[in-house]
Every structure is written in structure tokens, then in C-alpha cells.
Amino acid sequence: MSSTQPHPSGSADQPQPEPDAPQPTPQGRSKRPEYLGDPTLAQVMRRPRWILALVFAMLVAAVFAWLGQWQMDSAVRNAAVEEVDTETPRPLAEASDTLMGVTDEGAGVVVRLEGAFVPGDSRIVAPRLNDGENGAWVVGHLVTEGPDAEPGAHLAVAIGWAASEADAERAIETLEADPAFAEGRALEGRFMPPEGPQVPGAGEEPQVMRTMIPAFLANVWTGVDSPVYSGYLVLHDTGAAAPLLAEADLDPVDSVAPLPPETVNWLNIFYGVEWIVFAGFALFLWYRLTRDAWEKEHELKLLQAAQE
Numbered sequence: 001m002s003s004t005q006p007h008p009s010g011s012a013d014q015p016q017p018e019p020d021a022p023q024p025t026p027q028g029r030s031k032r033p034e035y036l037g038d039p040t041l042a043q044v045m046r047r048p049r050w051i052l053a054l055v056f057a058m059l060v061a062a063v064f065a066w067l068g069q070w071q072m073d074s075a076v077r078n079a080a081v082e083e084v085d086t087e088t089p090r091p092l093a094e095a096s097d098t099l100m101g102v103t104d105e106g107a108g109v110v111v112r113l114e115g116a117f118v119p120g121d122s123r124i125v126a127p128r129l130n131d132g133e134n135g136a137w138v139v140g141h142l143v144t145e146g147p148d149a150e151p152g153a154h155l156a157v158a159i160g161w162a163a164s165e166a167d168a169e170r171a172i173e174t175l176e177a178d179p180a181f182a183e184g185r186a187l188e189g190r191f192m193p194p195e196g197p198q199v200p201g202a203g204e205e206p207q208v209m210r211t212m213i214p215a216f217l218a219n220v221w222t223g224v225d226s227p228v229y230s231g232y233l234v235l236h237d238t239g240a241a242a243p244l245l246a247e248a249d250l251d252p253v254d255s256v257a258p259l260p261p262e263t264v265n266w267l268n269i270f271y272g273v274e275w276i277v278f279a280g281f282a283l284f285l286w287y288r289l290t291r292d293a294w295e296k297e298h299e300l301k302l303l304q305a306a307q308e
Contacts, residue, residue, distance in 0.1 A: 037298075044294040050286075057286035061279040068275030075268035086110060086190075086257050091148035095191050098153050098227030102193040108258030111191045111233070113149040115142040116184045117157075119176040121221045124168045125209045130161040130254050136168040137161055138175070138250060139212070141221045142233070145184060154224055156214040156232040157189070159241075160250025171248035178247065185240035189233040190255045 044050060084105055092113040095106035121141035128137045142155045149155070159175070162168040175181050195211035209216065218228040235241050237252040245252060 039294065039297065041291060041294045044297070045290050050290050050293070053289065054286055057282045061282040064275045064279035064282060068272045068279065071268050071272035071275060075265045075272060084109070089188055092144070092155075092191065092229075093147070093149055096229065096231060098150055098229055102191070102231040106191060107193045107231070109191055110188065110236070110255075111148075112186065112188045113144055113155075113233075114146075114184060114186050115144040115149065115155065117142055117175075117181050118221065118223070119182050122159075122172045122176060123209060123217060123220070124165055124172070125158075125212055126165050126168070127210070128161060128253075130251060133163070135161050135163045136165045137212075137253060138168050138171050138248070139209075139217065139232075140175075141217070142187075144229075150227065152226045154218060154221065154226065154228045156212065156217050156229070157187070158212065158232060158234045158253045160235065160245045160248060161253050162250055167249075171250050174248045175244070181244075185244075187233070187235060187241055188238050189235040189241075191231050191233055193231050 045054075086109045089110045089112045092111040095109050095111050096102055118141040123139045124136050125139050126136035127134045129135075138159045138161075140157045140159045142157045144153045144155055145151055160171065162171055192212070194213055194215070197213055197216075198210040212232050214228060214230060214232050218224050234253050234255045235245075236255060237245050
């Protein structure tokens with residue numbers, strides 16, 4: 001009796017796996033095929049079609065790199081920009097007028113002028129920090145005189161700082177009780193732009209001032225029949241202002257020189273980095289397309305071998 005003998009290993013009746021076919025992994029998933037043999041990736045990259053594509057990608061990358069350099073150059077402003085001297089006193093008429101408001105060149109500069117305070121129009125602005133301490137400002141209504149300012153115009157002046165609103169009230173009473181308060185005097189101080197409004201909290205008096213807004217003060221002052229300066233003056237304790245502060249027991253308001261303009265535009269730097277990333281992506285895209293073409297060519301070979 002004949003018996004069936006198993007075919008020896010490697011016989012023609014037993015299917016043999018293709019050498020390049022993906023082999024199943026122990027987990028049952030196919031392993032990524034290895035692309036061996038011709039053409040190699042380097043051979044595909046050297047084909048005329050992909051050399052032209054590389055040249056195009058390099059041109060695009062060069063344009064993106066140039067745009068990135070341009071953005072970086074724009075991010076750093078010209079260091080030779082003329083610096084504005086803010087500390088040498090100048091006439092208020094040179095720094096601002098009642099028509100043009102507070103410009104970048106006039107904000108924060110030290111000015112000189114002459115004028116007289118209006119009794120009964122002094123106000124309190126609180127809270128106000130001075131040398132790190134909380135307190136209140138005494139703000140006066142000054143009618144300016146020429147030639148250093150526009151004659152008859154109205155200017156808000158931060159006269160001095162008190163430790164509390166009650167002290168500020170007493171200072172106002174002391175100042176306005178002195179007849180000399182309404183006399184003309186030469187003053188010096190830093191001209192500042194107006195501050196933004198602040199909405200009163202629940203239960204607060206709506207007329208209480210928290211920020212310096214000359215336009216609001218002009219609505220509560222008496223006899224405002226001429227232009228009003230949109231900025232305000234931080235009074236310095238020099239000249240005729242020194243006895244004024246001493247009489248009312250007020251401290252000088254902090255007068256800080258404005259910071260120099262920022263020389264770095266961080267938004268432009270961000271855009272410059274973006275363009276550099278785009279330049280790198282253009283080259284990566286060429287590599288990815290070339291590799292996809294190389295893999296596709298090998299996969300077609302595997303498919304043709306499997307069908308034979």
C-alpha cells in the first residue's frame with residue numbers, strides 16, 4: 001500500500017513567498033516592505049524630472065529665505081533715529097497746542113509756561129501711586145499766558161501728591177484760601193498725554209475721578225470759554241512751585257522720563273521665522289515627493305511580481 005509522503009521543503013508544489021513581499025509580524029500586521037534593488041532613492045533623485053523639481057524648490061526656498069531676511073531687517077528699527085531730548089525745558093507752545101493734541105514728540109517732555117490757577121476748580125484724582133505709596137493727586141485748573149503757551153487756554157495741572165484723599169482735601173482748602181493762588185506765576189513740569197477713562201465700581205460716586213482726563217475736568221471747571229489742552233502737566237517742585245507745595249504740605253508728583261521707543265518689532269521677527277520655516281518646507285516637500293515616487297515604483301514591481 002502506498003502512502004502519501006510529504007513534499008520536501010522547497011518543492012515546486014509548495015508556494016514560496018516572494019522575496020520582496022511584506023511578511024506578517026507576530027501580531028498579525030504586515031511589516032513595511034523593504035525597497036531593495038534598483039532603482040535606489042539616489043537614482044530616482046538624479047532623474048531630470050526630479051532635478052528640475054529640486055531647482056524649482058530651491059528657487060522657492062530662496063524667495064522665502066529672502067522674505068525672512070527682509071522681515072528680520074524690518075524688525076530692528078534704524079538705531080540712528082534721532083532721539084528726542086525730553087529733559088531740557090522748552091516752551092509748552094513748542095511741545096503741543098490745543099488743536100493738535102499730544103503728539104509722540106511732545107509726550108513726556110519737560111515744558112515751561114506761565115499762568116494763573118482758578119480758585120474753586122481744584123479736584124482730587126485717586127488712587128495715585130507716588131514712589132510706591134498709594135495716595136491722591138491735587139489737580140488744579142490753570143489758565144495759561146503767553147508767550148510760552150497759548151494765551152487764555154485751559155490746562156490741567158497735577159500740583160502735588162497727598163497720602164490720602166482727606167489730606168488732599170485739606171491741601172485744596174489751604175491753597176485756595178491764599179489770594180496768591182490766583183496770581184500769575186512761572187511753572188515748569190512734564191507734559192503728559194491724557195489717561196483712559198475708568199468706569200466707577202458699584203456703589204461709587206460717578207463723579208469721582210480715578211484717572212487724569214482733562215476733557216472731563218473741562219466739563220466741571222467754571223468759565224471754560226476757550227480751548228483746552230488735551231494733555232496735562234505734572235508740576236515740578238522748582239521755581240514758583242516750591243513754596244506752593246510747601247504751603248499745602250504736598251509732595252511732588254513722580255515725574256518719570258518716558259522710556260525710549262522699543263527697537264525690536266517682535267511681530268516681524270515671528271513673520272521672519274515663519275518664512276524660514278516655509279523655505280525649509282519647500283525642500284522637504286521635494287524630498288517627500290521624490291521618495292513617494294521611488295516607493296511607488298517599487299510597489300508596482302512587487303505587484304507585477306505577485307501577478308506572474
